[in-house]
Amino acid sequence: QVQLVESGGGLVQAGDSLRLSCAASGRTFSACAMGWFRQAPGKVREFVAGITWSGGRTRYAESVKGRFTISRDNAKNTVYLQMGSLKPEDTAVYYCAADPNLTVVVRTASDEYDYWGQGTQVTVSS
Secondary structure, eight states: OEEEEEEOOEEEETTOOEEEEEEEEESOGGGSEEEEEEEOTTSOOEEEEEEOTTSOOEEEOTTTTTTEEEEEETTTTEEEEEEOSOOGGGOEEEEEEEEOSOOSSOOOOGGGOOEEOOOEEEEEEO
């Protein structure tokens, strides 16, 4: 089992930056690839960014590429999502997820991730 707790969400204006954190506990965090997903009202949950267990590979949705950066600190059991140049369309509940299968690629399908946090709300006003 891996327990995940997100933090750092809030209300910001368009163009602002925000950093989300996801603290993990339980099963070996460093063995898990990690992903950030988001879900806006009335929309399906979508992949935002992911990072392999070693941190050696990252992957981003086209909509956030160049604006968001995912990183991890295995010593702190934490993964981060640095979000910049935020847009109103980034408004959503952001979820952290863990893929414990020691893959060397970042998977984008939500059903590949076994563990999920409770989510943190990000609201971007225009």
